[in-house]
Amino acid sequence: MLLTEFDANRQAIINPEALHEPLEGFPKIAVSCFSRLTFQRMLEMFPHELIYEISMANVAIPIYKLVIDDNELAIFNAPVGASTCVGILEDIFALGADKLVLFGTCGVLDEDIKETSIIIPSHALRDEGTSFHYVEASDEIAVNVGVLDHFRSYLNERQISHKEGKVWTTDGIYRETNGKLKARKAAGAICVDMECSAVAALAKFRGVDICHFFYAADHLSEGNWDARNLMNHMDLDEKDKIALLALEFACDWIKP
Numbered sequence: 001m002l003l004t005e006f007d008a009n010r011q012a013i014i015n016p017e018a019l020h021e022p023l024e025g026f027p028k029i030a031v032s033c034f035s036r037l038t039f040q041r042m043l044e045m046f047p048h049e050l051i052y053e054i055s056m057a058n059v060a061i062p063i064y065k066l067v068i069d070d071n072e073l074a075i076f077n078a079p080v081g082a083s084t085c086v087g088i089l090e091d092i093f094a095l096g097a098d099k100l101v102l103f104g105t106c107g108v109l110d111e112d113i114k115e116t117s118i119i120i121p122s123h124a125l126r127d128e129g130t131s132f133h134y135v136e137a138s139d140e141i142a143v144n145v146g147v148l149d150h151f152r153s154y155l156n157e158r159q160i161s162h163k164e165g166k167v168w169t170t171d172g173i174y175r176e177t178n179g180k181l182k183a184r185k186a187a188g189a190i191c192v193d194m195e196c197s198a199v200a201a202l203a204k205f206r207g208v209d210i211c212h213f214f215y216a217a218d219h220l221s222e223g224n225w226d227a228r229n230l231m232n233h234m235d236l237d238e239k240d241k242i243a244l245l246a247l248e249f250a251c252d253w254i255k256p
Helices: 036-043 082-095 148-157 178-186 196-206 236-253
Strands: 029-033 048-055 060-068 071-077 099-108 118-127 140-142 162-170 189-193 209-221 224-226
Touching (some): 029 036, 048 082, 060 082, 071 236, 099 236, 118 196, 196 209
Parallel strands (some): 118 162
Antiparallel strands (some): 048 060, 060 071, 118 140, 118 209
């Protein structure tokens, strides 16, 4: 078997259910972000309790149950990077979640996209390795399958401005060269992240629902990088609004 050949066998040597049995009472929908500070501020918004902890080799990821108007949500701080993020999401779904709202920063490839602007990825360019273990090889993958229309309508009804387009997902943050930037922009990418294509592949393989969106942070252009508000401590009020949006959409999404 070639290294790039997809193996459709659903039974692996190690499977998430071997490490995590379904947890009674685990919320059916989870919400997660990548920023440590945003996550801590999310916890402070509503009553919550620790319900589980996922242990990895060098980090423990606590999972909390958060209650909003009688809606129970599981929330956790997702790790950065495609392979680690997908591994944790596998565990979350094994514990009993059916749906996930995942959000975080992205770098924009168009300086007209302002800081903290909301971006909905419709497709992702697969420049990472994890997704190829979940779906057959291709240059891109559809994102937000089954939830894109709902989330778009949710934002439009509340007159929340946003931009929709392709994301370039790469796990080589120090290898984002000018040549790659030009090629990815020519392919239609408006932003860059590290997890989206792999998360979309997981959703497709496992048959789970994931709403994945970004808020704009740094700006990448040929020969120049502008960090803008990438750092955790900047624009906290605006980032709080985005976190609240994710939580409120999760409550809306689980309505019968």
